[in-house]
Amino acid sequence: MEDRFYSKLMDRIAYAEQHLSAERESNVNNETFARHKIRITSSRTANVTFLKSGGKFVLLFFYWQPAMNEFVYMIPSDADCLGLQHFLRDKLALENENFKTWESGLRS
16 A cells, blocks of 8 residues: 555544444444554555453444545444455456457457
Protein backbone atom coordinates (compact mmCIF):
# COMPACT_ATOMS: atom_id res chain seq x y z
CA MET A 1 0.00 0.00 0.00
CA GLU A 2 1.37 3.40 -0.98
CA ASP A 3 2.33 5.76 1.85
CA ARG A 4 -0.38 8.30 0.95
CA PHE A 5 -3.06 5.61 1.19
CA TYR A 6 -1.58 4.08 4.33
CA SER A 7 -1.66 7.44 6.09
CA LYS A 8 -5.31 7.98 5.12
CA LEU A 9 -6.15 4.42 6.20
CA MET A 10 -4.62 4.98 9.63
CA ASP A 11 -6.58 8.24 9.99
CA ARG A 12 -9.81 6.43 9.11
CA ILE A 13 -9.06 3.59 11.55
CA ALA A 14 -8.59 6.19 14.29
CA TYR A 15 -11.93 7.72 13.30
CA ALA A 16 -13.62 4.30 13.47
CA GLU A 17 -12.11 3.69 16.92
CA GLN A 18 -13.72 6.89 18.17
CA HIS A 19 -17.12 5.75 16.89
CA LEU A 20 -16.89 2.28 18.40
CA SER A 21 -17.45 3.77 21.83
CA ALA A 22 -19.27 2.22 24.77
CA GLU A 23 -21.71 5.18 24.74
CA ARG A 24 -22.85 4.54 21.15
CA GLU A 25 -26.63 4.08 21.02
CA SER A 26 -26.49 0.77 19.14
CA ASN A 27 -23.89 -0.61 21.59
CA VAL A 28 -26.49 -2.18 23.90
CA ASN A 29 -23.87 -4.06 25.97
CA ASN A 30 -21.73 -0.92 26.44
CA GLU A 31 -18.69 -2.84 25.22
CA THR A 32 -15.36 -1.19 24.56
CA PHE A 33 -13.25 -1.98 21.50
CA ALA A 34 -9.48 -2.34 21.25
CA ARG A 35 -7.67 -2.52 17.92
CA HIS A 36 -6.22 -5.98 17.64
CA LYS A 37 -4.85 -6.42 14.12
CA ILE A 38 -4.57 -4.62 10.78
CA ARG A 39 -4.28 -6.76 7.66
CA ILE A 40 -3.62 -4.94 4.40
CA THR A 41 -5.47 -7.02 1.79
CA SER A 42 -4.70 -5.02 -1.37
CA SER A 43 -3.40 -1.65 -2.48
CA ARG A 44 -6.82 -0.16 -1.61
CA THR A 45 -8.34 -2.44 1.07
CA ALA A 46 -7.69 -3.60 4.62
CA ASN A 47 -9.33 -5.77 7.26
CA VAL A 48 -9.10 -4.46 10.82
CA THR A 49 -9.92 -6.68 13.79
CA PHE A 50 -11.08 -5.22 17.09
CA LEU A 51 -11.36 -7.11 20.37
CA LYS A 52 -14.56 -6.34 22.25
CA SER A 53 -14.50 -6.15 26.03
CA GLY A 54 -16.93 -9.10 26.07
CA GLY A 55 -14.16 -11.27 24.60
CA LYS A 56 -15.42 -11.51 21.02
CA PHE A 57 -13.87 -10.01 17.90
CA VAL A 58 -15.39 -7.79 15.25
CA LEU A 59 -13.97 -7.35 11.74
CA LEU A 60 -14.21 -4.06 9.84
CA PHE A 61 -13.58 -3.86 6.10
CA PHE A 62 -11.93 -0.65 4.89
CA TYR A 63 -11.87 0.24 1.21
CA TRP A 64 -10.70 3.24 -0.78
CA GLN A 65 -13.49 5.41 -2.18
CA PRO A 66 -11.94 7.56 -4.96
CA ALA A 67 -14.95 9.88 -5.31
CA MET A 68 -14.65 10.78 -1.63
CA ASN A 69 -10.82 10.69 -1.61
CA GLU A 70 -10.87 8.65 1.59
CA PHE A 71 -11.31 5.21 3.06
CA VAL A 72 -14.75 4.11 4.15
CA TYR A 73 -15.52 1.12 6.30
CA MET A 74 -18.26 -1.35 6.99
CA ILE A 75 -18.91 -4.33 9.20
CA PRO A 76 -19.97 -6.84 6.54
CA SER A 77 -22.75 -9.24 7.43
CA ASP A 78 -22.71 -12.87 6.34
CA ALA A 79 -25.14 -11.89 3.57
CA ASP A 80 -22.72 -9.15 2.40
CA CYS A 81 -19.85 -11.66 2.29
CA LEU A 82 -21.93 -14.16 0.34
CA GLY A 83 -22.90 -11.46 -2.14
CA LEU A 84 -19.25 -10.46 -2.58
CA GLN A 85 -18.28 -14.08 -3.18
CA HIS A 86 -20.84 -14.24 -5.98
CA PHE A 87 -19.58 -10.91 -7.33
CA LEU A 88 -16.02 -12.27 -7.42
CA ARG A 89 -17.15 -15.43 -9.22
CA ASP A 90 -19.01 -13.37 -11.83
CA LYS A 91 -16.14 -10.93 -12.25
CA LEU A 92 -13.63 -13.73 -12.82
CA ALA A 93 -15.92 -15.34 -15.41
CA LEU A 94 -16.36 -11.99 -17.16
CA GLU A 95 -12.61 -11.33 -17.21
CA ASN A 96 -12.08 -14.80 -18.64
CA GLU A 97 -14.51 -13.97 -21.47
CA ASN A 98 -12.79 -10.62 -22.04
CA PHE A 99 -9.44 -12.38 -22.29
CA LYS A 100 -10.81 -14.87 -24.82
CA THR A 101 -12.13 -11.98 -26.95
CA TRP A 102 -8.79 -10.17 -26.74
CA GLU A 103 -6.83 -13.32 -27.50
CA SER A 104 -8.97 -14.17 -30.56
CA GLY A 105 -8.37 -10.63 -31.86
CA LEU A 106 -4.62 -11.28 -31.75
CA ARG A 107 -5.02 -14.34 -33.95
CA SER A 108 -7.00 -12.48 -36.64
